[in-house]
């Protein structure tokens with residue numbers, strides 16, 4: 001018997017969430033964003049669950065190589081393009097699409113022969129101010145790219161900064177600037193991430209680029225996944241490995257952050273920040289034991305946490321524990337008790353946390 005700590009990764013939930021994206025944006029192709037090890041779920045597991053997507057977007061060539069080596073033939077887009085000139089050889093060999101956001105990247109393409117046929121996604125900065133050509137530079141770079149014979153397909157792209165906040169008008173402003181810049185240009189276009197996909201129908205254009213919603217997480221700061229009919233893909237589970245009978249006033253865990261208000265039973269669970277459970281989780285962070293809601297008490301250690309067993313009458317060693325990813329306990333709740341966002345919790349699960357694909 002090994003340590004009972006694991007994350008199950010549901011392939012059917014991935015497929016379901018992709019279907020929700022298609023229903024919300026029926027006239028667009030779906031570029032599934034699976035960078036950062038599939039948002040922590042495991043790159044190839046996620047690609048398997050999302051095999052019906054029209055393409056996969058990753059952050060770097062290493063992630064693209066992993067997908068090609070695993071046999072995935074879909075379109076793959078490098079969201080930051082190439083970092084050095086000679087990566088273009090591998091781009092050609094692996095048949096990858098590339099974002100172009102800098103003059104250096106254009107120069108590297110200009111030095112290639114016509115035989116290359118690169119598919120380029122030209123990125124313009126409409127307000128995110130991260131990567132992409134400035135709006136007043138866009139036409140110049142567009143014209144320059146159009147002259148490069150090594151480029152076969154060109155797609156025009158920008159990225160939303162605040163689509164997760166539905167009250168914020170900024171996405172509309174970005175939409176308007178993007179539309180203005182692209183007016184009269186025949187190329188396909190793409191603007192939205194998950195939040196834009198679910199809230200800005202007029203911004204869907206030819207390709208949508210959902211990430212977080214595909215993992216069954218709400219992209220908005222004021223809703224949870226079920227509100228959008230999304231299903232959690234990752235469920236993090238463990239078990240109670242010890243039960244301690246504590247006296248009123250006892251201090252629990254490192255630094256004694258929790259003081260027992262009465263005589264009470266406390267369960268020790270085999271999970272900690274060494275697995276990716278957030279150390280910032282506050283006293284009171286919800287946890288399910290035998291499917292009953294209870295709370296984290298004391299500071300999270302590397303390999304273990306403590307839970308309040310007062311609400312669970314029949315708790316025993318081996319009782320099941322769910323940390324997030326069930327209908328009764330969303331990752332969004334854990335994120336808000338840990339002063340972070342679901343994206344970070346997912347990306348921070350460590351290699352030690354066993355990942356088990358389920359259908």
Ligand SMILES: Cc1ncc(COP(=O)(O)O)c(C=O)c1O
Nearest residue numbers: 033159193194195209210211212
């Ligand atoms: C360029 C780009 N498009 C789309 C996405 C997907 O965003 P989300 O996970 O919020 O749907 C990301 C993620 O950061 C991104 O960088």
